[in-house]
Amino acid sequence: MSITENGETQNISQRSPWGIEDVDVDAYFARIGYEGPRDTSVDTLRRLHRLHLAAISFETVDIGLEIYTPITVSFLQEKFVKRGRGGCCVEHNLLFAAVLEALGFNVRRYLGRVRRGDSTTVRFRSHATLVVEAEGRHFLADVGFGDEGPLFPVPFAHDGRITVGEWTWRLVHEDEDRDVWLLQSLHPDGWFDVYAFGTETVAPVDMEVSFYYTATNPRSVFTGHITAQRGEDNVRHVLRDHTLRTLHPDGRKEEELLTTEQVLEQLRERFLITLSEEETASVREYLNIER
Template sequence: MTWSGEEVDVDAYVARTGVKGDLKPDAETLHALHRAHVAAIPFENLEMMLGRPVPLELSAVQDKLVRRRRGGYCYEHNLLFAALLERIGFSVRGLGARVRLGSSSLRPVTHMLTRVSTGEGEEWLCDVGFGAAGLREPIPLQDGAQVRQGVWEFGLAREGDDLWVLRNLRPDGWRDLYAFTLEERHPVDYVVLNHYTSTHTRSTFIRRPVVQYAAKEARRMLTGRDLVIESADGERSERAVQAGELKAVLDREFGIELSDDELGELERVHYAGE
């Protein structure tokens, strides 16, 4: 199997995400799995902040994201999801994207997402690893597709002959999230991308903690010391998180639990001099 689907602990995944019903390779199951994954497992880069590598072997990813109260970033989330889908019987192809988030500058391909085919022959774009601004559910892989997922709206459009762009609707209009092609990527490709993203001095992920959660009615984001909660109508609250409350904030807002040693190291590194 391409994504090591035979190694997935399906029972543990179901317990972690709370997904209900029979798991079949159809659109209904795909939507339920995507929705449950995003709602249960947060986005975070705390391994990098703790000075540790980010292994992508499925055993390590499952231990962290499924068996513990931790999250991960795009490669961890989407590799786990791809393996689960493969185990169930979906056809899964990996893709790579250039993150835009409203910027017009050309950035390297550093984001993982997937193209998924159901047993009925439908094709969907799936991405459980983009964080608070990302998809809650799959979106049809069709030019001009536009979906409302809860209180959030997303759109997919072609840009030129072979470029696709995922967008989300904000109070001030549509914003590009990322651009991608349909060139197929393989697990070994993500090993290389992961090494750059988790270690290179130009990577934004090694500079400060990034923790996000796509709550039902709001996006929760901790970037550095700034905690931002943003609703679909644009209402926004922001405050600084002090070292002494970091443990409570990670638990309450993101469902993340660190050991005392991990928390102490994170506070030492991130709140040095406070």
């Protein structure tokens, strides 16, 4: 038994290892603008998925500033909901999973290998993703991949597909013996491998190790950079330090070099990231260092 902050007793053994008891569903709903039913329907899952992506961007400001943070639900609640920040895949999907489980959804957490079009290089299992059951069906739910991630849950079946705006995604059961699944997005020149994942059981410590590597290892694509990504119906935006790339469904790409103040404006206006005065000063100092 333990004593909570309000003096009530609590059986520790009954707590979820993922800390879902710490999620404030009301505050989260206010953050993403959800006012619908609190059931476990497919429609509720789809609406929550889409609203989360619309309100909270993928971003690595803390990683770029070499600030290592916890990934507990209580901390993610404070960072994402109270402070108006975003985060990387582990942060997004752990918080989203906690909300879904608090509503009664059955959620499985997995770790996958990012490909981004490269099927030959074997990368570390760094990407967190979810499989969610709703109304007897299963869906890949992923609010944390950034620009290339699905805007709605994808049916968890071979050749399960969704189309949103001008983007299309599908799942492929790539290796049935090892139960490996591959998420692809449709590009003008064909299917593009996004990431692959297996259905091995993942524990909280596995997520911690994955996040630690992503946030601190010099070989990580995110260390040493401030990144923000956002996907919309007909356009994708990727900010990396001073460079803003805009990607279109027909394959067109635009690239713009920004000043430090323009980067801060983009973080605030396009990516909807709220930075405190101290965080703004730190980002400004980081961006003004010649690299």
